[in-house]
Amino acid sequence: MKQDIHPDFKKVVFLDTSTGFKFLSGSTQGSDETIEWEDGNTYPLLKVEISSDSHPFYTGKQKLADAGGRIDKFKKKYNLD
Template identity: 50%
Template sequence: MRTGIHPESRPVVFRDRAAGVAFLTRSTAHPARTIEWEDGAVHPLIDVEISSASHPFYTGTERVLDTAGRVERFERRYGRTASNRP
């Protein structure tokens, strides 16, 4: 890597406001707010609206969409009827 062209990476706390969970990770962001972490050190803080702790895909609360309606719409468009179904 060339020196002087990459942004500085440092520990930053990302707090999910929906789930109330905080993650300490590395980032190049420069937020103005700070928070005291569990180890007693003060780190920059970024509040996020959604993360893996509150997103339906990761929490297992994802809803199944109405696939029957989609199949019927597909059959209407492309001419498949109930008489020629297997």
């Protein structure tokens, strides 16, 4: 195999912003934000809008999450109030 062509693979914590669910996994993505995990170590924090905790395919039910007031902006834009 060629040396020095693969990205660094490290542990990071993913945070589902719609449910607050967190999980530790490996990733090549980095972040300036960090979080202390259950094992006492500090890991980079990556925020995602959908994970297995909030996706309807995995949960079997639809969860409506208004991320950042998008529904209100849409209603205001099209006068649907």
